[in-house]
Amino acid sequence: MTWKTLDDLDLNGKTVLTRVDINVPVENGKITDASRVERIVPTVKDILARGGKPVLLAHFGRPKGQVNPEMSLEPLVATLAEHFGVPVNFAADCIGAKAKTAVAALPAGEVLLLENTRFHAGETDNDPQFAAALAALGDVYVNDAFSAAHRAHGSTEGIARLLPAAAGRLMQAELQALEAALSAPVRPVAALVGGAKVSSKLELLGNLVRKVDFLIIGGGMANTFLAAQGIDVGKSLAEHDMTETARNILHAAGEAGCEIILPSDVVIAREFAANAANETVPADACPADAMILDAGPDTVARIDTVLKSAKTLIWNGPLGAFEIEPFDRATNAAAAAAAALTRAGDLVSVAGGGDTVAALNKAGAAADFTYISTAGGAFLEWMEGKTLPGVAALEQ
Structure with a gap:
């Protein structure tokens, strides 16, 4: 400091x-x-x-x-x-x-x-x-x-x-929380990054694979990574023009010793609507006419295991379409697990940016996280490893 x-x-x-x-x-x-x-x-x-x-x-x-x-x-x-x-x-x-x-x-x-x-x-x-x-x-x-x-x-x-x-x-409080999570964290460190687009979080992912031990990827971003591995994601939200970039991130993670966790099973539906008819299938079995809207229970169990092994968690973004039921289940379950571990003193959990605060509030888990940042862009740029002018000026 x-x-x-x-x-x-x-x-x-x-x-x-x-x-x-x-x-x-x-x-x-x-x-x-x-x-x-x-x-x-x-x-x-x-x-x-x-x-x-x-x-x-x-x-x-x-x-x-x-x-x-x-x-x-x-x-x-x-x-x-x-x-x-x-x-x-x-x-x-x-x-x-x-x-x-x-x-x-x-x-x-x-x-x-x-x-x-x-x-x-x-x-x-x-x-x-x-x-x-x-x-x-x-x-x-x-x-x-x-x-x-x-x-x-x-x-x-x-x-x-x-x-x-x-x-x-x-x-x-913000700076101390972020320094504890990224600059000098207690290891192992897990990062959970969700949201719609890989393209909006390229620098973030590139920085995190060099800083964390586990990188959990969810939301529409996970679909892009699945597509990068040759998996048909049907009508799911995915950036097919970013698959080569996703492969590069996977390669960089392998070189850095960072384990990337992608969905092994997914919840699919034919329409994007609350309580739409849905089913859980293996991640590589999404029908051509369906879309992936959440991570499945096996994936949630894997995330739970990772969180239990971690000492520090950085959370940015939801795991699925958390705004509508029942596609908020994976986000809610992972948030509850992180909150319980934090309450027990076993995990330092820092979250922020974008839809994160709304997702954690909806899950009823926000109050138990170590720190939740209300800063959007500044939180993301810090996680990307960028120098923030307003902070740098205080260091002079």
Whole structure:
């Protein structure tokens, strides 16, 4: 760990510019899921407890450098105040006179939310002048938005080079969990990667075969790997133009000593619909008019054995069409097994990205995982072995 945390900064009497992710879903002016707000509460409360004045920097939507009232952060003020338990003030800009006035007037023990950083083109351009205008508002900088750390933006990367900088509690938790899972894991390490397309996770798979002992592949991706081995997958979702790539990944795994687990049996149906007539067949026996929609019980039993032998698990994506019953069974069973092992102290389990959170919540297993990241792109890029600009800036 080469980055600082809140514990390393003197915050007393300081204005603390705090980058957060409150890009929450809103319908008819109401927040439908406040989980991103809930996850920044520890950082904000810690800053207040240490005598600092939290000034929140955040984006909302993609206004493309233009002021768009529909993407204003002002409607979030009441929800933030409710979760923080203190008054939350609002400034109609994130730089310039309005922001400076609001910062100067901020009483101790209260929070200030600045307007959408993406209302300025300098944010996504990582313009040095924009970053300097942000930095001029505060004494120290805290980044608590891991989910935006893969973007080299003014409020995530540029500003971190201009002020004493540290990771907030959420960012700290994310980085510690990911380092424990990939950088210095307890072995054996298993990775479960599911989802529709091999093409969207090429770099991820290429990195993982060099880092893990077992790679469990599910979802539509597994169909592509089956097709790469000459197996007829019928009408299943598969990328037949990626079969050579799949073979290359299988070869790389063999060279690296990584065992790849593919379905040995599959659940098939003639239509993609809830409770469609279905049957379980060997993976190489899918009829031409059917589609593979889930892994079968023998495959689940094999996954269970792998999980019991592992000490660390990284999970990204479902094993089947988890959105509709009964094609959620393999995902639910594997999630329950991982959750039980984690509860018993036998497994460190880290999950994140894409449909993963929804799948684990649906399985009722999310609460028992060691750590679940709500970051999509940043989580995947970390797993791909990429340097995240927002994290790298904290290491300077």
